[in-house]
Amino acid sequence: MKKELIELRVNGRKHELAIEPSELLLDVLRQELDFTGSKRGCDDSSCGACTVLVDGVPTLSCTMLAMSCASDEQDGPDITTVEGIADHGALAAIQKAYGDWGGAQCGFCTPGFMVTVKALLDRNPEPSEEEIRHALSGNLCRCTGYTQMYQAIKAAIEAEQANR
Amino acid sequence: MIPHRKNAGSGLWKELRSGLRKNMSLPSFKFLRPRSLRQAVDYLARHGNDLAILAGGTDLLPSMKQKLFTPGYVMDIRGIEEIQGIHVRPGAGVEIGALTPLSAIEDSEFIRRSYRVLHEAAMTVASPILRNMGTLGGNICLDTRCVWYNQSLQWRRSCGFCIKKDGDLCHVAPGGKFCWAAFSGDTPPALLCLGAEVEIAGPSGLRRVALKDFYTNVGDARMKIERNEMLTRVFLPQESVGWKGSYMKLRIRGSIDYPLAGVAVALKKNGGPVENARVAITAVNPAPLLVKGAENALVGKQIDEHVAAVVGELAAKMAKPLTTSGLTPEYRREIVKVYAKRAVLAAR
Amino acid sequence: MSEFSVIGKRVALVDSAGKTTGQGKYTDDLSVPGMLTGKILHSPYPHARIKKIDTSKAEAVDGVVCVVTGPDAPNKYGILPVGHDETALAVEKVRYVGDNVACVVAESESIAERALELIEVEYEQLPAWFDPEDSMKAEKDWIHPQRPNNIEKDYHHVFGDPGKGFAEADVVMEHRYIAGEVTHAAMEPHCTLASFEIDSQTGQPGRLTVWSSTQVPYYLQHKLSIVLELPMQQIRVIKPLVGGGFGGKSEVIPLEIIAAVAARKAKAPVKITYTREEVFWAHRGRPRTIIDMKIGAKKDGHLTAVAAKVIQDGGAYCSYGVVTILYSGALLGALYDIPNIKYDGYRVLTNKPACGAMRGHGTVNVRFAFESQLDEIAAKLDIDPAEIRRINLLKPPCITVNNLRVQSYGLPECIDKVISRSGWHERRSKLPPARGMGMACSHYVSGAANSIIRSDMPHSTVNIKIDRDGGVVVYTGASDIGQGSDTMVAQIVAEVLGIGLGRIRVIAADTDLTPIDIGSYSSRVTFMNGNASLRAGQDVRKKIAAAAAVKMNCAPEDVMMRDDRVWKRGTAEPATNGAHAEQMLEKIDAPRGSVREVSGRVEGQTLRGSLQQKRKDEGPKDSMSFEEAVVSAIDFTGALTGTGSYAPPKDARGGAFKGAGVGPSPAYSYSAQVAEVTVDEETGEVKVHKVWAAHDCGRALNPVSVEGQVIGSVWMGLGQAMQEEMVWKDGLLMNPGMLEYKSPSATESPEVECIIVESVDPEGPFGAKEASEGSLAATIPAIANAIYDAVGVRLREAPFTPERVLAAIKAKHSEKKALDITRGDDPVTPTTFREHGGSLWFKGKGPQRHADDPSRRA
Ligand SMILES: Cc1cc2nc3c(=O)[nH]c(=O)nc-3n(C[C@H](O)[C@H](O)[C@H](O)COP(=O)(O)OP(=O)(O)OC[C@H]3O[C@@H](n4cnc5c(N)ncnc54)[C@H](O)[C@@H]3O)c2cc1C
Ligand code: SF4
Ligand code: FES
Numbered sequence A: 001m002k003k004e005l006i007e008l009r010v011n012g013r014k015h016e017l018a019i020e021p022s023e024l025l026l027d028v029l030r031q032e033l034d035f036t037g038s039k040r041g042c043d044d045s046s047c048g049a050c051t052v053l054v055d056g057v058p059t060l061s062c063t064m065l066a067m068s069c070a071s072d073e074q075d076g077p078d079i080t081t082v083e084g085i086a087d088h089g090a091l092a093a094i095q096k097a098y099g100d101w102g103g104a105q106c107g108f109c110t111p112g113f114m115v116t117v118k119a120l121l122d123r124n125p126e127p128s129e130e131e132i133r134h135a136l137s138g139n140l141c142r143c144t145g146y147t148q149m150y151q152a153i154k155a156a157i158e159a160e161q162a163n164r
Numbered sequence B: 001m002i003p004h005r006k007n008a009g010s011g012l013w014k015e016l017r018s019g020l021r022k023n024m025s026l027p028s029f030k031f032l033r034p035r036s037l038r039q040a041v042d043y044l045a046r047h048g049n050d051l052a053i054l055a056g057g058t059d060l061l062p063s064m065k066q067k068l069f070t071p072g073y074v075m076d077i078r079g080i081e082e083i084q085g086i087h088v089r090p091g092a093g094v095e096i097g098a099l100t101p102l103s104a105i106e107d108s109e110f111i112r113r114s115y116r117v118l119h120e121a122a123m124t125v126a127s128p129i130l131r132n133m134g135t136l137g138g139n140i141c142l143d144t145r146c147v148w149y150n151q152s153l154q155w156r157r158s159c160g161f162c163i164k165k166d167g168d169l170c171h172v173a174p175g176g177k178f179c180w181a182a183f184s185g186d187t188p189p190a191l192l193c194l195g196a197e198v199e200i201a202g203p204s205g206l207r208r209v210a211l212k213d214f215y216t217n218v219g220d221a222r223m224k225i226e227r228n229e230m231l232t233r234v235f236l237p238q239e240s241v242g243w244k245g246s247y248m249k250l251r252i253r254g255s256i257d258y259p260l261a262g263v264a265v266a267l268k269k270n271g272g273p274v275e276n277a278r279v280a281i282t283a284v285n286p287a288p289l290l291v292k293g294a295e296n297a298l299v300g301k302q303i304d305e306h307v308a309a310v311v312g313e314l315a316a317k318m319a320k321p322l323t324t325s326g327l328t329p330e331y332r333r334e335i336v337k338v339y340a341k342r343a344v345l346a347a348r
Numbered sequence C: 001m002s003e004f005s006v007i008g009k010r011v012a013l014v015d016s017a018g019k020t021t022g023q024g025k026y027t028d029d030l031s032v033p034g035m036l037t038g039k040i041l042h043s044p045y046p047h048a049r050i051k052k053i054d055t056s057k058a059e060a061v062d063g064v065v066c067v068v069t070g071p072d073a074p075n076k077y078g079i080l081p082v083g084h085d086e087t088a089l090a091v092e093k094v095r096y097v098g099d100n101v102a103c104v105v106a107e108s109e110s111i112a113e114r115a116l117e118l119i120e121v122e123y124e125q126l127p128a129w130f131d132p133e134d135s136m137k138a139e140k141d142w143i144h145p146q147r148p149n150n151i152e153k154d155y156h157h158v159f160g161d162p163g164k165g166f167a168e169a170d171v172v173m174e175h176r177y178i179a180g181e182v183t184h185a186a187m188e189p190h191c192t193l194a195s196f197e198i199d200s201q202t203g204q205p206g207r208l209t210v211w212s213s214t215q216v217p218y219y220l221q222h223k224l225s226i227v228l229e230l231p232m233q234q235i236r237v238i239k240p241l242v243g244g245g246f247g248g249k250s251e252v253i254p255l256e257i258i259a260a261v262a263a264r265k266a267k268a269p270v271k272i273t274y275t276r277e278e279v280f281w282a283h284r285g286r287p288r289t290i291i292d293m294k295i296g297a298k299k300d301g302h303l304t305a306v307a308a309k310v311i312q313d314g315g316a317y318c319s320y321g322v323v324t325i326l327y328s329g330a331l332l333g334a335l336y337d338i339p340n341i342k343y344d345g346y347r348v349l350t351n352k353p354a355c356g357a358m359r360g361h362g363t364v365n366v367r368f369a370f371e372s373q374l375d376e377i378a379a380k381l382d383i384d385p386a387e388i389r390r391i392n393l394l395k396p397p398c399i400t401v402n403n404l405r406v407q408s409y410g411l412p413e414c415i416d417k418v419i420s421r422s423g424w425h426e427r428r429s430k431l432p433p434a435r436g437m438g439m440a441c442s443h444y445v446s447g448a449a450n451s452i453i454r455s456d457m458p459h460s461t462v463n464i465k466i467d468r469d470g471g472v473v474v475y476t477g478a479s480d481i482g483q484g485s486d487t488m489v490a491q492i493v494a495e496v497l498g499i500g501l502g503r504i505r506v507i508a509a510d511t512d513l514t515p516i517d518i519g520s521y522s523s524r525v526t527f528m529n530g531n532a533s534l535r536a537g538q539d540v541r542k543k544i545a546a547a548a549a550v551k552m553n554c555a556p557e558d559v560m561m562r563d564d565r566v567w568k569r570g571t572a573e574p575a576t577n578g579a580h581a582e583q584m585l586e587k588i589d590a591p592r593g594s595v596r597e598v599s600g601r602v603e604g605q606t607l608r609g610s611l612q613q614k615r616k617d618e619g620p621k622d623s624m625s626f627e628e629a630v631v632s633a634i635d636f637t638g639a640l641t642g643t644g645s646y647a648p649p650k651d652a653r654g655g656a657f658k659g660a661g662v663g664p665s666p667a668y669s670y671s672a673q674v675a676e677v678t679v680d681e682e683t684g685e686v687k688v689h690k691v692w693a694a695h696d697c698g699r700a701l702n703p704v705s706v707e708g709q710v711i712g713s714v715w716m717g718l719g720q721a722m723q724e725e726m727v728w729k730d731g732l733l734m735n736p737g738m739l740e741y742k743s744p745s746a747t748e749s750p751e752v753e754c755i756i757v758e759s760v761d762p763e764g765p766f767g768a769k770e771a772s773e774g775s776l777a778a779t780i781p782a783i784a785n786a787i788y789d790a791v792g793v794r795l796r797e798a799p800f801t802p803e804r805v806l807a808a809i810k811a812k813h814s815e816k817k818a819l820d821i822t823r824g825d826d827p828v829t830p831t832t833f834r835e836h837g838g839s840l841w842f843k844g845k846g847p848q849r850h851a852d853d854p855s856r857r858a
């Protein structure tokens, strides 16, 4: 199949690249653009390791065609991967908190959680425990049992508030 | 039966030779992205026979990775503004664009207040991330599911292909000539309870059908829609605004999982006895179905354990679960009974 | 915990920023120039002879570089020396659906996929075995001809006098328990990248470098050497970040060997990444297990004897099987005081993916049976479940009847803590209907005292290098798979040298750079690699102290090191709160006290260079920075290095009988748990509200990590108890994906409260023992016991799916046709394996198999 030239907007920059129409956003991010932060954990769209933000909305990049995000007559969406979460070169509060509170063990699910939590807090800066649990329920983690993530998220919220 | 490798006569073999195939990546196709309904209908008219409609893609793309579909064209309809969003038509119900993400329904205060059962059902679909992506139209047009079918190509080859794809037997009902794959969407039973209609666009224009007439109850030909047509809008009538409602779903995990059984109940009731009612079930038949006799059992009654139990029995009678998914069919039928009873009680 | 400066502190994992930013690299994130992709062709049959493989059409595809098949690398390997029964690709037979037949190496994944379809394989089907009890009776068509009756291994152990024990008992309980098959489902699918370098001398491909998602780089190096017939020194294995292991990466997985063989044949680097389905086929998870458990007890609750017969459905290859079946028996001991034990274990081959080591290796399913039955005995004798466990505690230090040495034993405290935190006595009797609490205990080894390759070599060695910059580089073979071993090593070295973590760089798990460590499994790393790190730290500390002593004009043992400062005893600078530190340094000293005096060799040496001379001129001083001390030591010797190693002591290595090698450990961790559940009596759905888990980890070197490991174990046990199960149909896995294999999501995962108990082991580094596995096993019986407490049904088959719970409840109320729900299978008295797997999903026709298959004969 012939490749097509497309433009993607990832982490605030524009990227031009040639891809086959059948390529998944995840593969393009990882293989063409070297944003290897997003992971592939499954083949049936069930694990959330590949989650990125598409115009701020958590989206499975393994279940999204790169073509669907390309700019055409209209600008394509802003894609944010875990690489785009850090705060001016330093850990964002949520990243720091995940480290401090054991929210990341092997770390393979972590990029997915980072963007999911970022979207949650952008929308709802003070979520209840129930809302947090609910928001995380589309990302699977096999190491932590999630408990320490809740502590991390609470700590991040506190850190953000202290900063404000 | 495992087709002999060299002379497998099925269409599959041909497809495999025809292009580049990745095991868990997508087969090749041409990509279309209409920006208007007109353009979409135009593409459908031209390529309808070899085209898959991509809305949220949460059902289509995993299936394409498994080589269940190998269309020549994939048409991403997300760019069509006209069929997005929830539009209240004062005094005439609501119109919901097929492309409305399920999360928008979940977040809509209007839906929560006016069409409770839909709100509850939408909230249980898959996971929050999948609801950001999955659309209402996609949920209605969801492919039927079966553990013997929703598997990789290698798996299906090893097992032997079945009627729904590439084969001629059914693993669920051996000897049968019929596919029993289960319709496993959560919102359609709720929509059935609310008396929804859907609008379908095609080369000959727009048509509207009642959702209850949209499904076939046949596993491998689930809905009455032509290959060159698409679903554009869903209409909920004014009549069912404010009905009390409840949706109960059997799943193993609290998130992500498809329903193994689901029951939706909507009741019209203002303090007194039930004035109108519908009950529908999902994931236990090849289509979401309205429970026959439920209306009779409920209308004019005050709801109590007994009335609810009668509805439970009626629902269980309609449920024909088979070994298309996890947990035994006997258990799933039992749960339809219990959940229907509970949903009636919860809705009151 | 202020005695220590780093140990016992809550610190973020040293590699956590790489994980939260996405910068950290896992194997699949790597690429090298010219890298090709490998894709594996898998068997569609559970048991078949390969008559012919024709790869010519595949090879002809444009973009295909080569196709590898069994004969390209026929040498057998296996993780256990007694179980060398695998080849890289099938040589003669395939033994399970998913067995590896051929590998296409191509320029892209899509080309490789297309070529796979063109490989023509002619198979002759053989009868296949899916049920272990059936398989044991096989008289022909054995899966491996050298294993008659498909029995991989059986053991028959008798300790004490079980006959007498049962005769003395007032109650004897005997039941069959069955636990379903589960798998690790680590989030990272396995991946390997293999690349040969061209040798400068010969101009031919020479050294091989392999990057792989492995828990055991050194075993991988060893097995690669066997299969490729390359000396080990020509092979370098590097472990990048690993996305979870849980045992699933603790042995050599087919793709690791295949990638290397493929790279050799393709003469180019090759990367293979498993699809999720392939991960399920690679498996090596926890086998389906049948346990016939018999326990005898006196009226007062004292246990008199235990007899267990265990049959494991091991799959088609040995893998860790021999060890698994031994653990099942050996760890009947070392938790409670059991005077008489009889154990019969059978590891059976079946035509399914091989089972191997999974978190709680070998102990989990037997513990489910034991702790459930102990509860039944308690109920029968009208003794509180917590009390019967207290009655049967060991009295350490002691040697158990099966020769396990127990020293530190925090179980009594674990029970006390979990009882009080959960409100066991106050709340249990007052719970609403259908709500209940259950308790159970478990334990696990802190590494095996005998390595699987019998030798006297140390199990762990750690090197440290410090150069003039004052940076401390620690070289450890320990494989961090997310459990935090890099951090553990850094903490230990930091504590010993009295420096901050920021100064330490850990280089880990690279066979060219790091000394041999046998890997991350059986919870050995903190204990063994930690001890080696401790000793390596002491080794360099000794050298620094000697040099600093000269500078400060004092004896080496008067040199104090903490907070990046070095000072002479008694001259502490108030600024660093040194006086307090000094007292502390005095107090802790099991490890530090053993820093012996250095020889006087250093004394007479002449110092070189002007800097040193200048310093000398300054005359003696009372304190200095860590850098100064280091530089002064380096001035004597050149870059400072230290080495430490660890081998388990002789008296911890167990008995001399056949199979005695498995079970002994230098130390055991202990766990006591209480689970609280509500059972929906109408649907059988069980909600787990909370689990309290008290875990004796000796000493919590990093409480964040310990809590993470304990909670993670409990949570994984919960998955096995409630919802995870591999379901089979005629050898075909029905749920090979993350959607249908039900690893718990955030919604149904209960709160787990971790209570750390510190028994301070005399031999552990700073007293530490394992924390990552021991808690898993107790969770399953704790939940089973809680369900019993709630609704009075005793589930003896796991997982406790709603259909099983409901069937048991209905049967209890003598409802007619109660067992229709489970299609006739009684979860209260399970009898045999259902060929179609746990939930009996599938009565359908299924795949066409050999006419002689047991499933067809029925
Ligand atoms: C892990 C996982 C779990 C899931 N769990 C659930 C669940 O619990 N409950 C549930 O209901 N669903 C579930 N789903 C399925 C899916 O996410 C939802 O049903 C979603 O609403 C589908 O919408 P979509 O827009 O993504 O559909 P798509 O994948 O885009 O489309 C689905 C099908 O409908 C067709 N189609 C889509 N839009 C139209 C249209 N406008 N006109 C004509 N045909 C159209 C497509 O061609 C395709 O065949 C799950 C999916 C995954 C991957
Ligand atoms: S119901 Fe039968 S025919 Fe339909 S998908 Fe399942 S196995 Fe195939
Ligand atoms: S990779 Fe698992 S959901 Fe995308």
Ligand code: FES
Binding pocket: A103, A104, A105, A106, A107, A108, A109, A110, A140, A141, A142, A143, A144, C187, C243, C244, C482
């Ligand atoms: S930290 Fe390992 S999967 Fe989440």
